[in-house]
Amino acid sequence: MTIIFFLIGCSILLALIFLGAFFWAQKSGQNDDLYTPSVRILLDDHNEEVENKSKK
Amino acid sequence: MKESAIDGQTLCYHCGNECVEELHHVDAKAFCCQGCKSVYEILNANNLCSYYNYNQHPGANRAIVDARFEYLDNPTITSDLIDYSDDKITIVSFYIPAIHCSSCIWLLEQLNRINPAIHYSRIDFLKKQVIIRFSNPEISLRQVVELLFNIGYEPLISLQDVIKKQDKSRKDNLVQKIAVAGFCFGNVMLLSFPEYFGLSGVEQTFKHFFGWLNVLFCLPVVFYSGTEYFVSAWNNLRNKVLNIDFPLALGITVLFIRTITEVYTRTGAGFGDTLCGLVFFLLIGKFIQRKTYHHISFERDYRSFFPVAVSVIENDSEQHIPLSQLQTGHRIVIRHNEIIPADAILLKGEALIDFSFVTGEANPVSKILGEIIYAGGRQTGQAIEMEVIKPVSQSYLTQLWNNEAFSRRQGKDMQTFSQKVSKYFTVVLLVIAVSTLLYWLPVDYKKGLAAFTAVLIVACPCALALSTPFTMSAALSIFDKNFFYLKNTAIVEHLASIDTIVLDKTGTITTGDSKTIKFEGALSEKEKQLIYSACGNSSHPLSRMIYAHLNGHERLKTEEYAEVPGQGIMAVIDGHYLRVGNSKLVFGQKEDETQLSRVHVLLDNVYLGYFAFVHQYRPGLENISNLVPGYKLFLLSGDHDHEKYELLKFFKSQEAMYFDQSPQEKLDFINSLQRTGATVMMIGDGLNDAGALKQSNLGIALTDNVNNFSPGSDAILDGRSLIKLPVFLKFSKDTVHIIYLSFLISLTYNVIGLSYAVTGNLSPLVAAILMPLSTATIISFTSIATRLAAKRRKLI
Numbered sequence: 001m002t003i004i005f006f007l008i009g010c011s012i013l014l015a016l017i018f019l020g021a022f023f024w025a026q027k028s029g030q031n032d033d034l035y036t037p038s039v040r041i042l043l044d045d046h047n048e049e050v051e052n053k054s055k056k
Numbered sequence: 057m058k059e060s061a062i063d064g065q066t067l068c069y070h071c072g073n074e075c076v077e078e079l080h081h082v083d084a085k086a087f088c089c090q091g092c093k094s095v096y097e098i099l100n101a102n103n104l105c106s107y108y109n110y111n112q113h114p115g116a117n118r119a120i121v122d123a124r125f126e127y128l129d130n131p132t133i134t135s136d137l138i139d140y141s142d143d144k145i146t147i148v149s150f151y152i153p154a155i156h157c158s159s160c161i162w163l164l165e166q167l168n169r170i171n172p173a174i175h176y177s178r179i180d181f182l183k184k185q186v187i188i189r190f191s192n193p194e195i196s197l198r199q200v201v202e203l204l205f206n207i208g209y210e211p212l213i214s215l216q217d218v219i220k221k222q223d224k225s226r227k228d229n230l231v232q233k234i235a236v237a238g239f240c241f242g243n244v245m246l247l248s249f250p251e252y253f254g255l256s257g258v259e260q261t262f263k264h265f266f267g268w269l270n271v272l273f274c275l276p277v278v279f280y281s282g283t284e285y286f287v288s289a290w291n292n293l294r295n296k297v298l299n300i301d302f303p304l305a306l307g308i309t310v311l312f313i314r315t316i317t318e319v320y321t322r323t324g325a326g327f328g329d330t331l332c333g334l335v336f337f338l339l340i341g342k343f344i345q346r347k348t349y350h351h352i353s354f355e356r357d358y359r360s361f362f363p364v365a366v367s368v369i370e371n372d373s374e375q376h377i378p379l380s381q382l383q384t385g386h387r388i389v390i391r392h393n394e395i396i397p398a399d400a401i402l403l404k405g406e407a408l409i410d411f412s413f414v415t416g417e418a419n420p421v422s423k424i425l426g427e428i429i430y431a432g433g434r435q436t437g438q439a440i441e442m443e444v445i446k447p448v449s450q451s452y453l454t455q456l457w458n459n460e461a462f463s464r465r466q467g468k469d470m471q472t473f474s475q476k477v478s479k480y481f482t483v484v485l486l487v488i489a490v491s492t493l494l495y496w497l498p499v500d501y502k503k504g505l506a507a508f509t510a511v512l513i514v515a516c517p518c519a520l521a522l523s524t525p526f527t528m529s530a531a532l533s534i535f536d537k538n539f540f541y542l543k544n545t546a547i548v549e550h551l552a553s554i555d556t557i558v559l560d561k562t563g564t565i566t567t568g569d570s571k572t573i574k575f576e577g578a579l580s581e582k583e584k585q586l587i588y589s590a591c592g593n594s595s596h597p598l599s600r601m602i603y604a605h606l607n608g609h610e611r612l613k614t615e616e617y618a619e620v621p622g623q624g625i626m627a628v629i630d631g632h633y634l635r636v637g638n639s640k641l642v643f644g645q646k647e648d649e650t651q652l653s654r655v656h657v658l659l660d661n662v663y664l665g666y667f668a669f670v671h672q673y674r675p676g677l678e679n680i681s682n683l684v685p686g687y688k689l690f691l692l693s694g695d696h697d698h699e700k701y702e703l704l705k706f707f708k709s710q711e712a713m714y715f716d717q718s719p720q721e722k723l724d725f726i727n728s729l730q731r732t733g734a735t736v737m738m739i740g741d742g743l744n745d746a747g748a749l750k751q752s753n754l755g756i757a758l759t760d761n762v763n764n765f766s767p768g769s770d771a772i773l774d775g776r777s778l779i780k781l782p783v784f785l786k787f788s789k790d791t792v793h794i795i796y797l798s799f800l801i802s803l804t805y806n807v808i809g810l811s812y813a814v815t816g817n818l819s820p821l822v823a824a825i826l827m828p829l830s831t832a833t834i835i836s837f838t839s840i841a842t843r844l845a846a847k848r849r850k851l852i
Contacts, residue, residue: 004262008269012243019239026232036161036181043110043162 068092070208072113095208099163102170107163114159115208124391125205127365127376128198136378137213137364138197139187145175146192150211152204155184164209171195171203186211214360228284230346234339237281240273241332247273251325252821267319270328278312282335300478300521303485307516308335310509327513330823334518337831345525345545349536354543355768357462358432358454358743361413362397369441384444391439398431398444399451405440409433412562413742414453414694414719432743453743456719461727461751472549473795474524478517485515492814507816513823514809519802519830524795526835530842531791534851539774540784541762547770549795550754551788553735557683558726558748560740561693561703564758565673565778572672573605577657577665585609587657590627590634593617598655598698599625602636602667624655633660673706676779681706683782688734690714692722694744723747739778743767783849790845798838805830 070092087093173194289305315326414432431451496504528545616628624637642656697715738752746767749755757769
């Protein structure tokens with residue numbers, strides 16, 4: 001059963017890594033604007049592709 | 057792509073407005089004005105017409121465009137605007153009110169296709185903000201702004217935005233604190249479960265290990281996430297105030313100390329999970345309460361209304377200087393639609409000043425040379441030159457901001473229900489805790505200490521602290537759906553306690569162009585021309601309106617002219633004798649006072665009929681006037697009293713209406729009402745109401761477009777929703793009742809918990825169940841009850 005000590009250590013370490021990742025995301029401003037990216041993803045650059053094809 | 061047409065109307069391809077006048081056609085697309093057409097042409101030339109594919113008519117109307125950006129060439133002005141700049145690139149962010157749809161995002165992020173010198177542009181949609189990085193040797197800031205302007209996205213550059221940038225609001229890392237608390241809460245729960253389910257003999261070795269791990273997880277929760285409760289409790293104690301943070305801080309401390317002792321002495325598992333859960337839920341409540349409207353500013357003052365820079369004439373050449381450097385003696389040039397930034401004397405040009413924002417006076421006022429013109433007026437017509445006689449901050453209008461009402465601390469010295477209750481709650485809690493200790497002490501001091509700490513733990517007012525934020529934030533989002541934006545959650549309670557409503561007139565209960573003229577009778581073209589010519593001589597608002605109504609005639613020479621104040625005009629024009637005025641002037645007798653806004657016309661002693669002025673007030677004014685038995689209602693207008701009799705039907709008595717009020721008088725009036733014990737709500741729209749809005753217990757700025765300028769206030773109401781104001785007032789009372797009920801519920805939980813605690817038999821398991829259970833009850837009760845109340849009031 002002593003393996004539990006190791007396993008708990010692993011799980012906490014993993015959780016700490018995620019917490020750290022969240023802190024990093026927060027600090028680098030990834031959560032500052034939570035709305036615009038949801039719109040941006042729907043806008044495509046098909047116009048540009050049409051242009052490029054016509055140039056070829 | 058086809059032209060849009062509804063019921064035979066042609067809609068502008070760019071902005072979607074109806075094309076009324078001449079059409080502008082390009083590529084078989086119709087445009088309502090030259091401005092919209094030119095935007096299309098720019099986009100078309102740059103292959104950016106996908107702009108029109110994402111949304112129909114995405115553009116803003118461009119019929120009236122008038123902007124000058126020369127001042128952006130002056131580095132002292134722009135240095136405040138720019139976020140970052142070196143010798144290669146500049147990064148700048150602008151607030152662009154026109155951003156409203158996905159097309160806007162798409163277009164503004166494609167700026168580099170119009171001008172490659174712009175490297176990067178990024179939109180923050182909710183803040184209506186664009187961040188632009190450009191290569192400054194190739195394109196200047198002014199050119200960037202002009203580019204934005206040319207494609208229909210004029211940035212709003214005002215003095216206050218410049219200042220706002222300098223003192224950016226502090227960050228208190230609330231999200232990070234919640235993350236840490238949540239992280240620890242989860243782990244502690246996991247480690248506490250084996251204890252609750254019972255450990256077999258072999259597993260007893262883990263108990264100690266789990267215990268110490270729990271203590272370890274509690275450390276960041278207490279010393280990082282929970283710090284502000286200690287700070288707040290300490291500050292309040294020093295100010296001799298007992299607020300809800302004191303029992304919370306006490307609870308956290310007791311939980312922490314007891315957990316450490318129990319783990320250290322191996323007497324129990326401790327309350328680690330309760331502690332982490334408590335802090336976690338409390339912080340969530342704090343987060344919920346902090347609703348922010350990114351696109352709305354409640355703190356605007358005259359600075360965001362005034363321009364950033366002024367044109368000054370020095371040594372016969374025109375220069376742009378920042379407003380802050382404007383001094384008395386400077387000679388300034390004010391062009392069409394520009395705002396006069398400081399009190400000044402008119403030196404040159406024909407001034408026709410629109411003071412609607414400053415005084416509430418609806419009609420432009422003409423000024424003669426040598427006259428003093430107060431700051432805040434907007435010039436209409438040709439450019440004028442003026443000499444500044446007072447610095448910006450000392451002018452007639454801006455002096456208002458030196459009033460003590462503006463330096464007073466926010467919070468408006470009105471105690472919320474939760475503040476009132478928590479005072480008594482804390483006292484009762486301490487009394488129970490100490491008497492429990494005293495009761496047990498002679499019997500068993502260990503049990504006494506256990507009971508004492510258990511009382512403090514179980515009575516920790518977590519649910520109590522959460523009921524207000526959750527109810528209020530639910531209420532806030534319901535108001536928000538109805539276009540009523542409140543600055544913070546405390547405002548809902550203020551709204552419920554209002555007993556006096558004060559309304560401004562111009563712009564608040566009337567809209568911009570609110571009057572329609574109708575002539576009862578028949579007029580020939582010749583007669584119209586005569587009336588037109590006669591009214592052209594008068595500066596009375598009604599004459600000006602008739603003059604504007606009959607516009608398009610050739611003005612005839614006036615041979616004789618006399619104006620009887622308060623009655624009308626008598627004139628001889630082209631050999632015809634004309635009387636235009638009220639019945640006293642025309643018939644020689646006074647008529648029913650309510651019909652005062654009729655202007656009768658008598659031509660060569662033949663009565664032709666009368667002009668009827670139909671005032672159009674915002675719909676919903678009747679609803680507000682029906683509030684009267686429950687609320688006191690006043691009108692406070694900066695305008696003259698020529699609408700007095702029509703307003704009488706809304707305000708019942710003449711004593712409730714005050715006209716010709718200066719901004720300072722408005723503030724003083726609110727103050728005098730408050731001294732009689734009234735809780736005053738002021739609804740206004742202009743800078744002239746700013747003082748009254750600030751002084752009142754609840755200042756509401758009414759606006760037709762929330763992105764436009766509105767004076768600093770506690771709430772912003774969209775003009776369309778004025779009709780719902782009585783419902784808002786009722787709903788705010790409902791929310792307060794919901795808070796009372798949820799307080800009752802959380803107190804019940806406290807009593808249940810206390811019955812365990814005073815006996816000294818509080819097990820960690822009971823605490824760990826009771827605390828989240830009460831929290832969950834409160835959260836679900838408040839949100840469901842608030843929604844039900846809103847449904848009943850038909851707000852959702």
